[in-house]
Amino acid sequence: MAEGTRDARQRRGSGRPPPPLVAALDLGTNNCRLLVARSTRRGDLRVVDSFSRIVRLGEGVAQSGRLSEAAIIRTLEALKVCAGRLASNKVSRVRAVATEACRRAANASDLVERAQAESGIALEIISSDEEARLAAIGCAPLVDGRSEGALIFDIGGGSTEIIWMQRDHKAQPRVVASTSQKLGVVTLAETWTGGPLDPDGYGRMRAELIDHLRPVKVAMDEAAPFDPATHHLLGTSGTVTTLAAVALGLSRYERAKVDASWHACRDIAAVIDRLVGLDLKSRAAIGCIGRDRADLIVPGCAIFAAISALWPCERLRVADRGLREGMLRELMGRR
Numbered sequence: 311m312a313e314g315t316r317d318a319r320q321r322r323g324s325g326r327p328p329p330p331l332v333a334a335l336d337l338g339t340n341n342c343r344l345l346v347a348r349s350t351r352r353g354d355l356r357v358v359d360s361f362s363r364i365v366r367l368g369e370g371v372a373q374s375g376r377l378s379e380a381a382i383i384r385t386l387e388a389l390k391v392c393a394g395r396l397a398s399n400k401v402s403r404v405r406a407v408a409t410e411a412c413r414r415a416a417n418a419s420d421l422v423e424r425a426q427a428e429s430g431i432a433l434e435i436i437s438s439d440e441e442a443r444l445a446a447i448g449c450a451p452l453v454d455g456r457s458e459g460a461l462i463f464d465i466g467g468g469s470t471e472i473i474w475m476q477r478d479h480k481a482q483p484r485v486v487a488s489t490s491q492k493l494g495v496v497t498l499a500e501t502w503t504g505g506p507l508d509p510d511g512y513g514r515m516r517a518e519l520i521d522h523l524r525p526v527k528v529a530m531d532e533a534a535p536f537d538p539a540t541h542h543l544l545g546t547s548g549t550v551t552t553l554a555a556v557a558l559g560l561s562r563y564e565r566a567k568v569d570a571s572w573h574a575c576r577d578i579a580a581v582i583d584r585l586v587g588l589d590l591k592s593r594a595a596i597g598c599i600g601r602d603r604a605d606l607i608v609p610g611c612a613i614f615a616a617i618s619a620l621w622p623c624e625r626l627r628v629a630d631r632g633l634r635e636g637m638l639r640e641l642m643g644r645r
Contacts, residue, residue, distance in 0.1 A: 331399055332356065334637035335392055335406035337433060339368030339467025339496050340606070341548065342388040344636045346399050349545035349642045357513040359399055363388040364602045367421075368411030368468045368614065372497045377415045385421065389429040396431075405637045406435060407444075409612035410468030410494060438490030438548055441633060446485055448635030450475060452570055452627055453483045458540040461621045464632055465613050467495035467606075472523075474530055476541075487530045494571070495549060498609035507608045512586045515609065526619045542625040543575065543618065546632035548603065549610025554628040555598035557581050562597045569630035575618050578626055582611040599643045 333346045336377045346359040365384045396404060412418035412435045421638060436444075453460045459476030461484070470493045475483040504514045521610045530536060554568045557577055585593060586608060594604035618626075 315323075321389075329642075330402035332638055332641040333396055333399070333401045333404045334634040334641070335404065335431065336637075337365075337367065337385065337389075337406065337407065337408040337412070338412040338635045339469075339494055340364060340366055341467070342367075342385060342392070343401070343634060344392045344395060344637060346395065346401055355638055355642075356424075359395055361388075361392055361395055363391070366467075366496065368414070368494070368496050370500070370502050371411050371414050371468070375415065376417045377411065377421055382421050382424065386424060386428055389425050389431050393429040393431055403641050404431075405420050405631070406431050406433050406556070407439070407637070409436065409633075410466060412490070412537040413438070414468065429450050433566060436606070438469060438471070441469075441488055442473050442488045443485075444636030444640075445471055445546065445632045446473045446636070447639055448632040448637075449473075449546055449629050450483045452544055452629050452631075453477075454542055454627065455481070457542050458537065459483060459486070460542050460544040461623065461628070462544045462546070462616070462629075462632050463550075463611050463614075463617050465545070465549045466494045467496040468492070470494060470613055472526060474533075474536065487533045489526050489529075489567050491523070491526065493522065493613055495610045495613070498612070499606055502609070507586075509586050512608055512612060515612040516615045516619075519612055520619055522571055523620055526567060526606050536621065538621060538623045541621075541623055542627055543621065543623045544627045544629060545614065546629040547610070549607065549614060550626075551609070551630050552598055552603060553578050553614070556585070556596065559599055565630045568628055571628050573626045573628065575622075575624060575626050579615070579618070580628075582615060585611060602626060 331348050335344045335482045342365045344361040347355045347357045347483050350356050365388050367381050367385050369381050427432050449462050456572045462473040464471040471490045473488040474486045476486045478484045551568050557561050594601045603613045
């Protein structure tokens with residue numbers, strides 16, 4: 311049913327206009343993503359428009375400490391498309407945030423000024439703590455009600471957020487501990503010096519990442535003991551959603567089939583082993599990966615494998631949601 315038809319029926323049935331539209335824009339190291347949504351009577355989010363484009367804003371930032379002019383231009387073009395979507399949908403409130411690439415780049419303020427001048431979008435460079443908090447809000451509805459909690463992780467282009475949520479006495483998930491690590495698929499791909507990312511190189515990267523994340527695990531264990539038998543993993547990112555799509559045998563990505571899907575971690579590990587054994591061209595030929603992700607999926611797999619080694623839960627739930635949904639829920643006054 312068309313959105314306008316639904317709205318018309320709501321107005322006739324209730325005598326009230328539909329709730330206003332709100333929007334969340336997430337400008338990450340690799341992607342620019344927009345969601346436009348309104349709340350439903352049940353308190354859920356109904357997405358009415360979305361946009362996503364790979365802009366590789368963080369390309370080269372790890373080496374130079376600056377956003378390149380080419381990356382800024384790609385990003386501004388995507389932001390102009392977003393501005394058009396916001397205008398055509400008559401959005402009432404917008405929050406637009408930038409994350410790790412802009413946190414690292416010395417010239418990030420130039421992008422913020424040009425984005426405002428050329429697209430009318432006011433970008434807010436948020437802290438890693440704020441990014442983790444919003445991701446937790448966005449993913450919390452997918453924490454299994456039968457589990458004690460979940461380890462949420464968001465593998466981004468420039469950073470990875472890890473958030474442990476556990477149910478309180480009211481059965482509501484709360485954050486026990488969280489961290490943001492400067493590990494992302496773009497930065498790893500650009501700074502890796504351990505040789506080709508063939509199966510041997512992947513193994514070395516995975517081992518290094520386990521060593522890097524081990525102190526995080528120790529610190530979280532000091533907050534409270536983590537029991538993998540009563541918790542599950544909850545992954546949100548292009549890496550995890552792509553792995554889920556491949557595991558589901560999809561010829562092209564379908565959000566409706568991936569979001570909220572459950573997987574055995576051993577099945578995802580088998581997908582990783584298969585992808586790591588392929589060359590770049592073969593990975594690019596997989597519909598759910600394509601050329602844009604073919605060089606980034608292996609570093610993402612290594613981050614995922616390191617997390618699952620240190621927090622060895624049997625089950626993984628996949629979320630095609632997170633930071634943007636957290637912003638939307640706050641804009642709507644919901645948690």
